[in-house]
Amino acid sequence: MANRWSGGHDSRKYYEWLDHAQTDIQSARILLGYGGSSSAAAFHCQQAIEKALKGYLLYKTGTHIDGHNLTYLCRQAIKHSESFVEYLDESAQLNRYYIETRYPADVPLELSERRIQHVLFMAEAMWKHISQEIFEDKLK
Secondary structure, eight states: OOOGGGTOOOOOOHHHHHHHHHHHHHHHHHHHHTTOOHHHHHHHHHHHHHHHHHHHHHHHHSSOOOOOOHHHHHHHHHTTOGGGGGGHHHHHHHHTTTTTTTSOOSSOOOOOHHHHHHHHHHHHHHHHHHHHHHHHHHHO
């Protein structure tokens, strides 16, 4: 497989990744607030954290980390800040919404209103933590 950077156009600006992550969280909020698809909202939450973690890792390393596994990305973030250990469970839970929310299944994914609110809460908390980590690091 070719290196994505050899012809890819992904931004190397960490703050653009964080902005896109925030847009995904806003999209999830809008979907939930106006009776949109719970699956689409959950997918946006997963995407928000994938982008935020990639932005954080880009900020810390200067290198884009490829992949979609949030637990892997969270473990990479732990190498730079032990505080990410707190989010290993959340990253594993949010991982579930990368595939299962986008494709039809014989057994549909059940997302109660309470569950989807929890998914959004996890994504918002992780995004806030990642943003705070970068902000505090910049103050040093």
